[in-house]
Amino acid sequence: MLAVVKEDKVPGLVLKNISIPSPKDGELLVKIKGASICGTDISIYDWTPWAEGHIVPPIVIGHEIVGEVLKVNGKNPRGIKIGDLVSSETHIFCGKCYQCKIGNRHICENMELFGIGRDGGFAEYATIPIRTSWKNDKSIPLEAMSSQEPLGNAVHVVNKAGVEGKTVLVTGLGPTGLCAVAAAKAKGAKKVIGLNRGEYRRSLGKKMGADEVYDKLPAKYLNQMDIVLEMSGNPDAIKLAFEAVRIAGTIIIFGIPKKEVPVDFGKYFINKELTVKSVFGRRIWDTWEEVSELLRNGKVDLSKMITHRFPLKDFEKAMNVMKSGECGKIVLTP
Ligand SMILES: [Zn+2]
Numbered sequence: 371m372l373a374v375v376k377e378d379k380v381p382g383l384v385l386k387n388i389s390i391p392s393p394k395d396g397e398l399l400v401k402i403k404g405a406s407i408c409g410t411d412i413s414i415y416d417w418t419p420w421a422e423g424h425i426v427p428p429i430v431i432g433h434e435i436v437g438e439v440l441k442v443n444g445k446n447p448r449g450i451k452i453g454d455l456v457s458s459e460t461h462i463f464c465g466k467c468y469q470c471k472i473g474n475r476h477i478c479e480n481m482e483l484f485g486i487g488r489d490g491g492f493a494e495y496a497t498i499p500i501r502t503s504w505k506n507d508k509s510i511p512l513e514a515m516s517s518q519e520p521l522g523n524a525v526h527v528v529n530k531a532g533v534e535g536k537t538v539l540v541t542g543l544g545p546t547g548l549c550a551v552a553a554a555k556a557k558g559a560k561k562v563i564g565l566n567r568g569e570y571r572r573s574l575g576k577k578m579g580a581d582e583v584y585d586k587l588p589a590k591y592l593n594q595m596d597i598v599l600e601m602s603g604n605p606d607a608i609k610l611a612f613e614a615v616r617i618a619g620t621i622i623i624f625g626i627p628k629k630e631v632p633v634d635f636g637k638y639f640i641n642k643e644l645t646v647k648s649v650f651g652r653r654i655w656d657t658w659e660e661v662s663e664l665l666r667n668g669k670v671d672l673s674k675m676i677t678h679r680f681p682l683k684d685f686e687k688a689m690n691v692m693k694s695g696e697c698g699k700i701v702l703t704p
């Protein structure tokens with residue numbers, strides 16, 4: 371089968387012909403129907419310090435997928451059947467550690483990551499642990515199914531913030547930032563303001579429901595935001611998040627900075643009496659249930675932000691479009 375492989379600890383990825391994996395005990399074999407590109411995949415392509423710390427090549431990358439179940443191997447507590455369309459939760463939890471036991475499986479202490487720490491789904495076939503597979507409602511558009519993972523991140527971000535009736539600034543309108551705009555609107559934010567340098571994604575921000583979008587936040591909004599959702603990982607945006615949030619406001623940190631970012635603790639944490647929370651992933655399965663509901667009832671329409679489709683073999687072109695910032699979500703099909 372064709373697969374996009376990280377072969378060595380250097381920038382780049384290669385398209386290879388490898389054998390179809392066979393599912394181990396407790397795993398599914400799926401035929402990939404669609405896979406969307408995540409910012410993480412770009413980090414792996416570029417071989418950033420983050421990738422260096424997380425990836426041991428060779429590995430098939432790609433974690434945002436939808437696949438048709440061909441084989442179910444072993445105990446099947448989730449009731450998955452042949453022919454089901456499943457997506458994979460990226461955070462493969464152990465089920466035994468403290469966090470797993472208290473219901474925080476998404477931040478498992480022994481977490482393995484699909485398409486990062488083990489072979490993923492930029493391929494014609496993939497194996498997925500049954501315990502981290504999500505059976506899709508077939509009324510949801512196929513293209514949206516692979517993007518539930520980032521929408522899940524956004525929904526978890528918005529839930530942690532508590533946006534109802536609040537003025538919300540979203541810094542960074544990459545795919546997950548765009549999802550955060552849509553999720554904040556769906557959950558009753560009074561006003562959602564999107565911030566992004568590139569014009570293309572600002573216009574997508576509008577399409578996803580932002581009331582206002584800017585490349586630079588107008589001065590009148592400094593210290594006025596009830597909530598800031600930091601989705602970019604950009605050091606300037608992180609600084610702005612602290613400037614824009616009102617006294618006693620809330621910041622949710624989601625975007626991963628490429629290097630260490632200094633923060634003025636006295637000025638922000640003490641003087642502004644802020645609440646700062648972070649999000650890593652989405653709750654398993656509470657957030658997935660919510661995501662499915664939002665997609666089923668049309669409260670979030672991902673089709674507006676799925677801007678490009680490429681055959682898997684053209685992944686290199688797709689990666690370049692993603693890096694240009696002139697896109698929303700990109701879906702690869704084998
Ligand atoms: Zn992702």
Ligand SMILES: [Zn+2]
Pocket residue numbers: 463464465466467468469470475478479480481
């Ligand atoms: Zn665990």
